[in-house]
Amino acid sequence: MKISETGLAGVYLMEPAVFEDERGWFMESFSLRELQKAGICDEFVQDNHSFSAKKGTLRGLHFQNPPMAQAKLVRCTRGAVWDVAVDLRKGSAGYTRWFAAELSEKNKLQLYLPRGFAHGYLTLADASEVEYKTDQYFSHLHDRSVRYDDPAIGIPWDVSDPILSSKDRKAPLLKDSDAGFVFGGDRL
Numbered sequence: 001m002k003i004s005e006t007g008l009a010g011v012y013l014m015e016p017a018v019f020e021d022e023r024g025w026f027m028e029s030f031s032l033r034e035l036q037k038a039g040i041c042d043e044f045v046q047d048n049h050s051f052s053a054k055k056g057t058l059r060g061l062h063f064q065n066p067p068m069a070q071a072k073l074v075r076c077t078r079g080a081v082w083d084v085a086v087d088l089r090k091g092s093a094g095y096t097r098w099f100a101a102e103l104s105e106k107n108k109l110q111l112y113l114p115r116g117f118a119h120g121y122l123t124l125a126d127a128s129e130v131e132y133k134t135d136q137y138f139s140h141l142h143d144r145s146v147r148y149d150d151p152a153i154g155i156p157w158d159v160s161d162p163i164l165s166s167k168d169r170k171a172p173l174l175k176d177s178d179a180g181f182v183f184g185g186d187r188l
């Protein structure tokens, strides 16, 4: 597993070693030991799996507020997505900055987002599936969205009229949200 820093501190891109032979291929999709070598010590407690039927489906930007914040380790197991992490930790040098990468069935890349980041993705193909680990359980009470097209964040999504959930269509701008992350504060 090759773990690379991104332009956003704390966000990592992972490239698993893929072993191909006449039968197909093999890879370690998760190794606690490899993550720990890179200083990622979260204890993942939940695996999520979502399917989007259509290209142009946009899920995000999502996070859970403290004390139920979540780190995520995301991969695309079918099709392709443009996956985005946004730093929402007030006081962070990277506040409102984002990093994006294409994750696909083909490239097998994974994106790691620590607590304090929002997450979203746009499907680049019909029938795309995303699987991700989280280090905190789902909490409806702490679940939040902010506008995917918030100009204060300025993500250049390559879509004009995305397919959105009703929750994401009604999401507030960051300035109107109660996002509660503070950089260097108590554990999120």
Ligand SMILES: Cc1cn([C@H]2C[C@H](O)[C@@H](COP(=O)(O)OP(=O)(O)O[C@H]3O[C@@H](C)C(=O)[C@@H](O)[C@H]3O)O2)c(=O)[nH]c1=O
Binding pocket: 048, 050, 059, 060, 062, 063, 072, 119, 120, 121, 137, 138, 165, 167
């Ligand atoms: C996220 C989640 C949702 N649900 C339920 C709530 C709801 O009824 C249904 C669909 O939820 P959503 O519409 O929020 O699903 P979705 O829009 O796919 O939400 C996800 O988006 C990506 C970008 C993330 O980063 C995730 O953390 C999560 O927020 O599933 C759970 O039971 N457990 C969970 O962990």
